[in-house]
Amino acid sequence: MTEQKQDLQKAVVLKYPDGAQAPFVIAKGKGFLARAIIEEAQKNDVYIEENTPLVDFLSEVTVGSLVPPQTWEILAQIFSVILQEEK
DSSP: OOHHHHHHOEEEEEEOOTTOSSOEEEEEEETHHHHHHHHHHHHTTOOOOOOHHHHHHHTTSOTTSBOOGGGHHHHHHHHHHHHHHHO
16 A cells, blocks of 8 residues: 555544444544554454445544434444354
8 A cells, every 4th residue: 555545544433332323433534543543443353344435424424423324224234244243
């Protein structure tokens, strides 16, 4: 990955608490911060989904906010995969 491409890298962290109507954005970053988020997730065996259009969209959401309803279907599919892998 070139240095210029690394600077464009983005990451968004979601949390889906029990009883919540949708996941929340709990952290996000680009460039160095995105790489740090990804490295921390890898160290802690947190599932990482590489979906550039979704990350681009969610990176516009304010930290602490629910994800927009138009992302719920794709996120439901992703969370379903996570739950299957945890079994």
